[in-house]
Amino acid sequence: MSDSNIKPLRWGILATGAIARTFARALPASKNGELWAVASRSTESAAAFAAEFGASKSYGSYAELLNDPEVDAIYIATPHPMHFEWIVKCAEAGKHILCEKPLTLNSAEASRAVEAARAKGVALMEAFMYRCHPQTTQIAELVSSGALGKIKAIEATFSFQAQPNPASRLFALELGGGGILDVGCYVASFSRLVAGAANGKTFAEPLELKALGVLGTTGADLYSVAVARFEGDIVAQLQTGVNLNGGSHCRIVGENATLRVPSPFFCSPVQGSDETILYLERGGGQVEEIYVPFDRPLYAFEADAMASMVATGEVLYPAMGPDDALGNMKMLDTWRAAIGLSYPGERGENAATVKVKENVMRTRELRGVVNEAGAPKAVSQIVLGTMLEGAIEPYSHGLALFDDFFERGGTCFDTAHVYGGGMGERVLGRWLKSRGVRDEVTLIVKGAHPPNCSPDGMRHQLQESLDRLGIESGDIYMLHRDNLQIPIGEWVEALNEGLTKGLYRAYGGSNWSLERLSEANEYARSHGLQGFSSASNNFSLARMVKPVWGGCISSSDAESRVWFEQTQTALFSWSSQARGFFARADRDFTSDAELVRSWYSDDNFERLARAQKLADERGVSTVVVAAAYVLAQPFPIFALIGPRSVSETRDSFEALGLELSPQEIRWLNLED
Numbered sequence: 001m002s003d004s005n006i007k008p009l010r011w012g013i014l015a016t017g018a019i020a021r022t023f024a025r026a027l028p029a030s031k032n033g034e035l036w037a038v039a040s041r042s043t044e045s046a047a048a049f050a051a052e053f054g055a056s057k058s059y060g061s062y063a064e065l066l067n068d069p070e071v072d073a074i075y076i077a078t079p080h081p082m083h084f085e086w087i088v089k090c091a092e093a094g095k096h097i098l099c100e101k102p103l104t105l106n107s108a109e110a111s112r113a114v115e116a117a118r119a120k121g122v123a124l125m126e127a128f129m130y131r132c133h134p135q136t137t138q139i140a141e142l143v144s145s146g147a148l149g150k151i152k153a154i155e156a157t158f159s160f161q162a163q164p165n166p167a168s169r170l171f172a173l174e175l176g177g178g179g180i181l182d183v184g185c186y187v188a189s190f191s192r193l194v195a196g197a198a199n200g201k202t203f204a205e206p207l208e209l210k211a212l213g214v215l216g217t218t219g220a221d222l223y224s225v226a227v228a229r230f231e232g233d234i235v236a237q238l239q240t241g242v243n244l245n246g247g248s249h250c251r252i253v254g255e256n257a258t259l260r261v262p263s264p265f266f267c268s269p270v271q272g273s274d275e276t277i278l279y280l281e282r283g284g285g286q287v288e289e290i291y292v293p294f295d296r297p298l299y300a301f302e303a304d305a306m307a308s309m310v311a312t313g314e315v316l317y318p319a320m321g322p323d324d325a326l327g328n329m330k331m332l333d334t335w336r337a338a339i340g341l342s343y344p345g346e347r348g349e350n351a352a353t354v355k356v357k358e359n360v361m362r363t364r365e366l367r368g369v370v371n372e373a374g375a376p377k378a379v380s381q382i383v384l385g386t387m388l389e390g391a392i393e394p395y396s397h398g399l400a401l402f403d404d405f406f407e408r409g410g411t412c413f414d415t416a417h418v419y420g421g422g423m424g425e426r427v428l429g430r431w432l433k434s435r436g437v438r439d440e441v442t443l444i445v446k447g448a449h450p451p452n453c454s455p456d457g458m459r460h461q462l463q464e465s466l467d468r469l470g471i472e473s474g475d476i477y478m479l480h481r482d483n484l485q486i487p488i489g490e491w492v493e494a495l496n497e498g499l500t501k502g503l504y505r506a507y508g509g510s511n512w513s514l515e516r517l518s519e520a521n522e523y524a525r526s527h528g529l530q531g532f533s534s535a536s537n538n539f540s541l542a543r544m545v546k547p548v549w550g551g552c553i554s555s556s557d558a559e560s561r562v563w564f565e566q567t568q569t570a571l572f573s574w575s576s577q578a579r580g581f582f583a584r585a586d587r588d589f590t591s592d593a594e595l596v597r598s599w600y601s602d603d604n605f606e607r608l609a610r611a612q613k614l615a616d617e618r619g620v621s622t623v624v625v626a627a628a629y630v631l632a633q634p635f636p637i638f639a640l641i642g643p644r645s646v647s648e649t650r651d652s653f654e655a656l657g658l659e660l661s662p663q664e665i666r667w668l669n670l671e672d
């Protein structure tokens, strides 16, 4: 789309510091942007800024700017720790967002910020101005066209020598101080762009990163060097710092030539001209000078790239769109972790939370599960499993995943003594404490997994689980397995002992057969005790042909469904998507041994075909149909999910929007 066809954006600037002034100064020279309003924490500061730069409106609070219906896009120019909160609030207000770098403090926040923008349908760009300048486009083209030959190494430096001042945003930890976040983000984004261009992609993620750095008295990094490796045997050497006189420059070393970039980030012109310069150095001292003309100030380009993104819905390459920004934040997380740098807000208890989404969850009540006042708790039909090693550590990731789930309306968590050697319970316990939501959520506490599948093993593990979770009692205690050597009466007596002690309010069994559940409930009835109110077996549209692992039980068959309906026992279904059958099954019998062994059968492929047909008719994905089938059963059924990221959680929630009729349910399961 040409510049002249793009609708100009009316900008609101949020905060009135140094970079806000730079942006406001450049905006009149943009092709498709005009300054409309400015907001500051101080009315005077906003008014002075508006007068100086010609804004029509000025506001003494950021919230007022978000409420201005004339504002199309907001430029967030606060210190880094406030970016996340204001991205989310701008998205909720329906404003397009250009946010200063780094997008957020860490990738966990970034993932939720990206999610918020996606959910509200607004454009989100990280304000890497150099990515919007023609010089950067030219660099990417030189790399991808092969002008340098195969790319082998990238060198990128961005640092400056500020005198340490613990109160300044450059050094104060609570203001996100330190070199990696302030300017390391540039060199990281440069290396990812170049490695991407060399590999035929818009950007690339490092396969490996190592770093050393020097921390100052505040704990923020003064200077640091990282080395990273990308696909295609490309290595990068990255130097940064806020107390290091290294300047800014880059070199890209290819097999046939080296590209030297004297001003990679500010894109400074050759003196007295409207052109920047690049040097293409070939062997034998040959140097080709490449001049790149430009027609606007640096920051005007990013305002126009944003207008283009809003108009087309596409990121104007190589500007920094949401997925690229998220990858950059992950790289910075790794870099910081390598030198032991973390920020107060991401260490845990005081971490900020913001509401990302409205509560959209469907809930069901469950026998015996009540809050402190004795009222039934609404248990969300989607239950977050906590076997999430790798996705909930460091803690900032756990926070993001749990906050996101809870804010979508998820209120039920499934824990187990064995998950991650207790890590899942500890991280969830920390989250519960920091958010103060214990009474609003339903906790499944599982234990007594073999070889400790006995009443004694259960008592011991339960106490350990409660301690790790930091709570006095769970809601539902779930035996992780049955042990047929234990007479049923012993289990029921032991489980009622925990009820009497107030350690939980209801109990169930995971991978328990209907026979044993019935036997247990008969024993309980005849002895005046409480029986099993729930089970956690597999339930899915696809039939489990062979157990996924030893001792696991599926309840998808007709007899089980009748039993659950008649007894109204709650079923917490694991692998309700048949472990990827509806997403990945392709009759390629060599692809995934577990998928083939446990789920491949002619009848399951027929179910898959019907789910695909219905999905096409309803305009949703096949996995949404398969999940909706599970959630529509005529008994209290709940689906356990194990997302690795907030975007995976979003996918799982889609099923809640699809209603299936009883007739469709029968047809999907080949009963009609």
Ligand SMILES: NC(=O)c1ccc[n+]([C@@H]2O[C@H](COP(=O)([O-])OP(=O)(O)OC[C@H]3O[C@@H](n4cnc5c(N)ncnc54)[C@H](OP(=O)(O)O)[C@@H]3O)[C@@H](O)[C@H]2O)c1
Residues within 6 Å of the ligand: 015, 016, 017, 018, 019, 020, 039, 040, 041, 042, 045, 046, 077, 078, 079, 080, 082, 100, 101, 102, 127, 128, 129, 169, 175, 182
């Ligand atoms: N792209 C670039 O070239 C570039 C260059 C420099 C900085 N940046 C980025 O822009 C952001 C702001 O940097 P800056 O140099 O403009 O910082 P700055 O001069 O300190 O200004 C930050 C502004 O944020 C607002 N603010 C809100 N809460 C604050 C708090 N607790 N403490 C201090 N200020 C607070 C203030 O505006 P009000 O008082 O009006 O509310 C303040 O003037 C940073 O994330 C930085 O990485 C980008």
